[in-house]
Amino acid sequence: MNRTLALFAVALAVGQLALAQDEVYLKVTNPGLSRVVIAVPEFASRPGTDPAAAALLLATLRKDLDETAVVGVVPAENAKLVVVDPTNPTLTRQRWRAVGAQFLLDGSFAGAGNQLVLETRLWDLTSGEVAYSRRIQGTVSLAATMAHTLANELVHLFTGRPGPFLSRIAFVSDRTGAKELWVMRWDGTEAQQLTTYRSIALSPAWSPDGEWLAFTSFLRGPPQLFVLRPTQGYLKTLSTLPGVNSSPNFSPDGKTVAFAAGAAGVTDVYVVPVDGGTPMRLTHTLGISTQPAWSPSGRQIAFTSNAGGSPQLYVMDAEGTNVRRLTFDDTYADEAAWAPDGVKIAYTTLVGDRFQIATLDLRTNARTIIPGPGNNESPCWSPDGTVLAFVSDRTGARQIFITDPAGRPQQITDKGNNIQPAWVAQVQ
């Protein structure tokens, strides 16, 4: 990586942090060029360290860091060029700098019994100072979790946003013959079935703290709203209004659920407290209003309405006042997903006769279509706002994809049809 780009990336990183107070901050828009490069050499191991656990931790850490959009590990072919001099750490750090590293993460393992301990420091190779240090410990069986925790901290250091490595995606799958709720890690591993009702489950939505999962189910006959605690299996009914109860969405403070409900033939956006209570109607359209999406500030709710003749995106204040239309250039706009920075909304649009993902910048009104083969819908932002998950039928069945740091889609499900991803930073 040439010097100018390296500095550019560092300057961007600083710029990001200085603006972290606002909802909006600089995003790395071309990750291939602008990743902050960290060297992660072999860590020392003191006697008593479980070698398998240490190796797993290091491998997981390197893999995690390399999968982000803002941080990258020095490529192996460059790392090979560095001659490590244990007697001269300063010289060694200069050698890492020479192959393009801007930061160096060094560490040493220790252990006793089934405990694994890692002491790490992050060196800023430009200033020669330690920028961050951490001692992290756990049982050897938690080596991967320790790596994920550390990787999350490093990502947070550089972006001010939570790292994705313990994050999970809830989704709907029909692989068992009925639409059920499932949850998996963000990379598609460890998929687990959550509901076994053999009915129809739809539209999972996480509370921001990852404690609750709201969803629609036909398990009692008509579509009703439920909320589930995935760590306990606890199930609670949230709304049984007559007609349709669907598309739940949690407020940023986790206290209120917005959803779409039908009453006498009209579907409108309602809100109900998570603790239970009477749902309150917000929209008063003469048509269909559905798919509410709370803004990250909690002050506004975007939603879909066909009040203008076709499904389009609207936004209103959280009290239901001040309704205004957002999309004018689409023949169809649905499934608004508000980016964590509050500036962009991703949504599903129709191009010709195929669904595609689009983003709308709320400041500039610029609309960008993200083209892809087949039908692409149900966009969902990662908790740090750098990655989009979505559903595509490009391989035949409907599968969930996430975009990698270079913007390339990676398929993360493969059995049955998998739809409606919902991403949370961590399950509590």
Added chain:
Amino acid sequence: MSTLWNSKALGSVLLGVLLIAAACAHRQAVVAPEPQSVPAPAAAAPAQEAPGAGTTTVAPEPRISPAENPEGGIRTSELPADLEQLNKAGYLKDAFFDTNKSALRPDARDVLAADAAWLKEHPTVKLTIEGHCDERNTEEYNLALGWRRANAAKDYLVSLGVGAGQIATISYGEEKPFATCHNESCWSQNRRAHFVITAR
């Protein structure tokens, strides 16, 4: 987070902006002077814990459990044998809709008029009108559209004199299609208000 606005951070931001401007303007490798310092990681320290302070003990991630069954159990939608037979006899015909529409077409009105006549002759019969959609549009939007279709059919029947108490409505959106190919020959079959007798 007041440290974010200290002069070093601002200085680096300004320098960053200058570098960006320089890179954009000249489009060639410009070796610019290095920033004075990179306070980035320290400045971004999470509020709750200063970096390096103390040990982080990692706890196991919470175990994810399957959801319990609801109180009152799960309702299946199967009908007793005699009602299955009654429905198979086809006394009540379904009404069909245009794409994205819940308005009643003339042919739908004719069908519903005949259904209304039969229902008025059998006032003890209870039924459910299911609103269905083709697979286009999103699942959520189709739930709402199906709901409109079911109620459009019910409202028309009631306007023709059928007792509202005889008729329940439900929407299945695109979830229970009658035909599963991916073109109009199947889609048109799925855009319907479907009648199911639930009591004689």
